[in-house]
Amino acid sequence: MKTTKRGDSPNCHFAAKPSTFSQYKTLLAKDLRQEFRTREMLTSMGIYALLVIIVYGAALALTANGLDIMKMGGGLLWVLIVFTSLLGLGRSFAHEKDQGCMEGILLVPLDRSVIFLAKTTANVLFMLAVEVIAVPLFYFFFMTGQPVAPTLPAIVAPLAVGTIGMAGIGTMLSTITMNTRAKDVMLAVLFIPLIYPLLYACVTATTAAIAGTEFWTDYFVMPLVLACGYDVVMLLVCWVLYDFVVSA
């Protein structure tokens, strides 16, 4: 970058424009540091997850014995994840909007999609952190009574794929909804239909892994591949369109 008149003065602090990757790291570190300081998202999401589990307990209290939890487990687990991440995603732009920080970041010469990638990464990490606690809790409360299928650890794959896709779509949508009235409802209204295919595929794969019947891979591999495909397409679309949304 050619410096102008001022550039030659000794108090110049311009360096070369930082690389996109280092800007990405800076933005991501900012989100993580902020969360580490307040623990706002993690505690609220964690407690919410626990509350959903308690509600499940009440809802299934009368049927639990006769119920085939191995078939229901995948679905119930994903309901838990969807609603918990909805809560977290809704909050993820609250800080940016509050003091006009988003504007401050938009004033910096950086590629707008870096903001999307950094925010998505942060959301993936928060959601994974909550899942690390919620999934064992779910197991502890509902599934210890049944013999465990040896294929159970395979649920990690659909969980990861689903989390990435939901974080990407959710980041895009919560950027939109932070500028709307009734943000939280708006986010849910847009989020649930748009993640539906992903949810459908992930529930199928998770259920297959939990049940671990003889031909479980038939119900595991194909949905997982489709879920990956959906992730790729939706993340690309969101990545391309993010510039419009964030500068609006």
Next chain:
Amino acid sequence: MMSGPDSPAILACGLTKAFGTRKALDRVSFELPEGAFLSIFGPNGAGKTTLLRVLSTLVRPTGGKASLCGIDLTEEPDKARGLVGMISHQSMLYPDLTAEENLLLYAELYGVSDPKARVGELLEAVGLAHRRLDAVRTFSRGMTQRVSIARALVHDPRVVFLDEPYSGLDPHAIEIFDELIESTRADRTFVMVSHDLAKGFAMCTHALVLARGRVVSFAPKDELDFDDFAQLYRETVGMGVA
């Protein structure tokens, strides 16, 4: 695009921002030399904030051209962004991070060469070096606004925009704020939007009056008399239906 030390700090040529038939800015043209202090006056909805947002590359104009120090805003927005600092009534600081972390964040995003040293120097300058490890949340409004000045200056911008910087400040804080701005004038160009006619007029070297998106008057201060100017302003506000 011509570029170089001689190009004006801000050159706006027929700037228009419209959506449908509504024009927030209508053919705004003016030229501001480097080192000037421009005050923009106008009633609510006159397009003052829109003009700042267009000049700071947050909003793309619908028509017309604008350049900062010879760099065209629509052609090289990233280059222009590096020249701009913004102090608004919102602090643009993360309340849960400390003053130092906030400034470091912006310093690293802008690619300042020695972020730590630069941030230390700025905190010293705004007199908050001893509070650098405190979260911005704990600061008073005046202190937050001082950190905000440091934030806007972290990459040594050549043009600084002030968007209603006084809102919520008490008289003492305003005094400190003014001193700080004065000390950072150097050969920087300032553009301020304010409702306070007397104050804006006292600080400026150039005055611009906007009404319904159009330039009503633009003149260097030495050609203006405050009473005449106040008269003109009242007429403008009178005809601007809010």
Next chain:
Amino acid sequence: MSDKKVKVPEAGQWPDNLVVPAVLAGAVLTTAGFLMAFLMVGPVNGAALSSPELVGDVMVTNQQLLSQKIFYFHMPVAIVSFVALVFAAYYGIRFLMGRQQRFDTCSRVAMEIALLFVVFTMVTGDLWTRFEWGVWWTWEPRLTTYLILMLIVIAYFVLRNAVDDPERRAVFSGVISIIALVDVPICFMITRLIPSSVHPVVAREGGMAPDMVAAVMIIMAGMMLVAFGLYRLRFRQARLDERVQALKDQLEDY
């Protein structure tokens, strides 16, 4: 400026001259198709009979299904809804490229037409489901994906209502219209391809008889024309509204 030269759709341009003929032709075609479906096209076979029976001079071996007559409107209407969605996304892209409010209006009106035809599709499809499968709702992939589509279109309008700034509203709606268009085919594909032990994919009757195809095509052409007429009508009204608002704004200047 080059932007000013972009040709922008406006009420009263040549397509509006076609509206009356199009609507009339649409009415004629849909009526003709309707009559054809009920009077000329043979009924579809259902369950096998215990023994064949001679009706007139044709040997009939299966139950004759009347419920299938819903299909003659169901499929064309569904296809029109997709076409409307494509237009909504196309105008959404045009808007994001040039930021002209007109394209946002076009996109919004196209989306309204899409919603109308999505509702048609849901109603006809659901009544068929109710009779043939005996349930009001089942989580069959085809139904589910269509429901999702309907929810996205509804969400589009909920979003429009929740944003105050007109330009921001237009940008967000443009983006959602594009996402909806991308999402729909994927959604259809995914739910079809995933093996489901609970709800087997309902096998459609393989292939259609030529006279069935003819009836479907005629009705589809008619529905397209009707949709076009409705689009222009709504667009004209929306434009009129915008022009009155613009005049009111201008009046304040004098």
Next chain:
Amino acid sequence: MNPILADIYSTVIPSAPFIIAAYAIVWVALLVYVAIVVRGLKRTEAQMAVLEEAVRAKAGE
């Protein structure tokens, strides 16, 4: 009547209400949409009247 013939057409009568309902609802929905457009037109007319009033007021000044 021949029982087999009855079997052939056994689903026709029960399905008739659903078919009629399907076509009727589509027809009604179409009319509702047209009604919505007409309502929009009426609102625009009301706005137009307001505009005329305002113009008259301005001219009278």
